[in-house]
Amino acid sequence: MPGEQESLFAAVDALLEKAGGILPPPGERERLRTAASLTQAQVARALKVRRETVADWEAGRKEPRPPKRAAYIRLLEGLAALYPVPSEEAGTGSVPAVAPAAPEVAAGPLGVAGGPAAGPPAPAAPGAVPAPAATSSRPAAATRSTARTSTARRPAAKKAAAPAVDPRFPNGPLAVLDGDGAAYCIGGVVLDCPATTVPALVEWTLTESGIGAARLHRNGKDADPLIVLTESAAEGFGLPARLEGPEARRSLRLPEDHTVVKQIARATWKLTQRGFGPWARIYRPAQGGQRQCVQLAILSWEALDTRAWGNAAELHPAELARILGVYATRVITPRGSTAVSGLELMTSLRPPTRAVRDNASGTWVSGPNPGALTQPVDPAPPEAPIEHPVAQGWSGGFLDEEAYQWVRDPKLLEDAECLLPWAVGIDINTAFLAAAARLTVGLGEPFHVKAPVFDKKHPGSWFVDLSHIELDPRLPSPFTPSGQRPEGPAWYATPTVAYAVELGADVRPLEAYLRHETGAYLDPWHDRLKDAYVTTMAGLGIPVGKDVGEAVFLAAMEHHKDVDPALACVLSAIKSTIKGGIGKLRERPQGRHYRDGERWPALERPTWRPDIRAAVISKARVNMHRKMLNTAKASGLYPLAVLSDCVVYPSAGPSPLDFLPLTDDGKVLPGTFRLGAAPGLAKLEGVQEMAWAVDLMEQGYNPARHIKGGDAVMDEGE
Known part of the structure; x- marks a missing residue:
């Protein structure tokens, strides 16, 4: 009996400890501490909590809980006795040192304040935005x-x-x-x-x-x-x-x-x-x-x-x-890294299955969703990485659709270029995302065709000789990531071959791997990420829209990361989501125990599609070449170097507007590197002295890699 009584008394004491004592308002908590010349760290050590916890108590973000609550109240009551509110403040209606506590709100069965649950909330009126729910068991x-x-x-x-x-x-x-x-x-x-x-x-x-x-x-x-x-x-x-x-x-x-x-x-x-x-x-x-x-x-x-x-x-x-x-x-x-999230977004916007009614039973069953990637398929041998099972024993060559890494031969630099004071780098906003827009890709398994007739509407991989196409050596070749002229027949994705036709070449593929079912699979992915990117740029003070002056845009970009540094982290994550999502389409095996020819887990995803990745990068690269070619035709200017989507030009001034061809109203000529916040438009990447760029080129280094300053490496696909 005495043991039971002691247990009851202890329980009652715990309730009294929880209910007893009144905390002053948050501002007064901070005043009392600073009046005593105490730091948050000192209070935290005394109460055996983290300094951030004391900061939260003083800001009102959180309230202390037993047993810390009673100790914190004891400290504040002692400080209030030593440092009362000055009389002139008290007479002006200020909050007293110890104020009545706000009543605790009872938590319902689901942890939502407000008493017993009364069923789900009523639907909001059309166009109305429901208010957030109250917090769980917190004032x-x-x-x-x-x-x-x-x-x-x-x-x-x-x-x-x-x-x-x-x-x-x-x-x-x-x-x-x-x-x-x-x-x-x-x-x-x-x-x-x-x-x-x-x-x-x-x-x-x-x-x-x-x-x-x-x-x-x-x-x-x-x-x-x-x-x-x-x-x-x-x-x-x-x-x-x-x-x-x-x-x-x-x-x-x-x-x-x-x-x-x-x-x-x-x-x-x-x-x-x-x-x-x-x-x-x-x-x-x-x-x-x-x-x-x-x-x-x-x-x-x-x-x-x-x-x-x-x-x-x-x-x-x-x-x-x-x-x-x-x-x-x-x-x-x-759901993981930004690359994982980028891939998951593709699946979330185009789920592989949908509910369909079975004609025989009349019940709803799972069926393939039109326009989606519905099942894992193996690539054609030239589309696969070399370690893939279908590539074992294959000797017919592979796709090499990668981003640019090119530097102009220093021997092709002209004296007039070397005498210009500046090397200016410009970068394409989310170039991979821009390339994904309205891009038709294959959805099913590949099939082999001998001596096909090229059709740009057919996504796939084409074995064709583009080495005979003559281009200005001051520009990189659009057909290889190195920018060097092809040496013979090779495999190319459809956008690359289509660009060769656009340049007037006679294209006669020797063979191809094509797909019957096609569609613009990436369009919803593009639309959502484009909206996210532009909205976030606007939140950082970057003006968006067709009527924004390019000089105004460049000025806003100089300080956009200082407007809201935390939101700038979101912008970085969005760009990484785009690049990583495209990269995940060709995820390579991981682990030191892997051996060539073995299957790896990523191959069992419908979204393991190296042919789609190749098509996106191919389109991004030829888009870049088209802009460089149009710039050369309009102004006679040629790039010094390209890395992925950053291109460096010699310039008379430190701004892109000092070298890009302009229209009569002062805007950058359409078809070249137009400036702006939208995907596919350009922004300033960095500025260095021309002598610096020439010195790097002569040493065999790429100025586009370091144009930002220091040794930072460019993020491909941004």
Whole structure:
């Protein structure tokens, strides 16, 4: 009996500790600390929390929870006695040192504040934008304060109309979870996550969080919710701060005997074949057509590659949730690297299957979706990488459709060019994306044709001799990535051969691999990424539209990354998504144990299509050559070097407008390198002295690789 009484008293004491004490408002918390000349780090050490946690308490983004709450209140009450509010401030209506606490809002069964659930929300009126849901078991004031704080750190910008909120996912597509159980969502919403294990986190995400995103196509699937774990959150779940091992970091995984992996298995959850790595997918088999899957991203395991996301992983969780939410809303909920997300976006916008009615039974069954890539197919031998099974024993040559890496022979430089003061580099915005627009590609298996008649409407690979075509040696050849003239018959994608015909060549293919079923598979992918790119550029202060002056555009580009550095991370990720998505179409085998001729996992995807990648790069390269040729015809200027989509010209001034051919009204001549924010238009890449460029050329180096300054390597396809 005494033992039971002590247990009851302890429970009551815990309730009193939770309810007792009143916290002053956030601004007063900071005033009291600074009045005592204490730092946030000192308070954090005393209360055994992180400095960021104290900062969140003072900003009102989060509220302390027992037992830290009572200790924090005790500290503030002591400081309030030592440093009361000055009388002149108190007399002007300022907030007293200790103010009444806001009433706690009861959480309903789904963790949404507001009492018992009353069924799903009513549909919004046509054209209305539903308001975000309230936070889970957290004072409403915390959510409002979070929204204020996140916007106060950046310049005000015009906001586009917000998309309608899916009532199934009121808290958006993702959350960033910190070590104190605060899950930061888009729109400034902060949820309390009570989970202390990874399986509990998965359950909470699927049943209580309201996190997820609707499908991008009616025949597709809803996006799995994404939970991003900060380093402190990962450690709180028993995960190591870093992944270490002999393999490349992207292939590192937790061992199968790790405690967290065992917890997942005991809770009857599963991991994909890739295991528990920087991007871990935890699921149960779908039941009744309902997916049960959560994606985790561990920041300290380099889930956000700095080459794509910049310093995004170092941002405060609220700010990181903002920019990841922008990417998820405009592109797709991240599902791995930007390359993986780029490939997943293709599938999400053109799902391989759709529901069709079976004539015999009258039931709905899964059938192929017209216009999509519906099943894995092997490439033709010349389209395959050399290690592919179909390439074993093949001696007929291979496609070499890659981006430009060309430098003009220094012997072909003219004295007048060398005397110009500047070398100016210009770059095509998202050239691969521009090339994907209205590009007809093959959708099914290839078939072989001997002595075909070339038709530019037939996507495929053509074995043809283009070595007889005479072009100015001051321009790179459009038929090879090296820019050197072909030496005989070779394999080319349809856009390359079509350009040879455009130049007036007599084209007689010896053989070809073509496809019966064709379509503009990449069009939806292009449209969504183009909108995302242009919208994000506009958010960085870059004027868009046909009427924007090119000088105005160049001036805005000089400082666009300073307008909102976090949003600049989104722009970088979008560009990386484009380049990486095209690259994934020809993903090579990974792992030191691979042997040529073996199949590798990527080959089992319908989207493993090296012929489509070749067609995109082919079109991008000939687009670049067409612009260089038109520039030469209009102005007599020839490039010094090309790297992918950056071309360097000699110039009398440091601006592209100093050397590009202009119309009578001062705009760049159509057909050449027009300047602007849209994909396919050009921007300034960098400026160096002409003597610097000539010196590099004479040493055999490519000035386009270093025109930005320093030793930075150009990102191909950007």
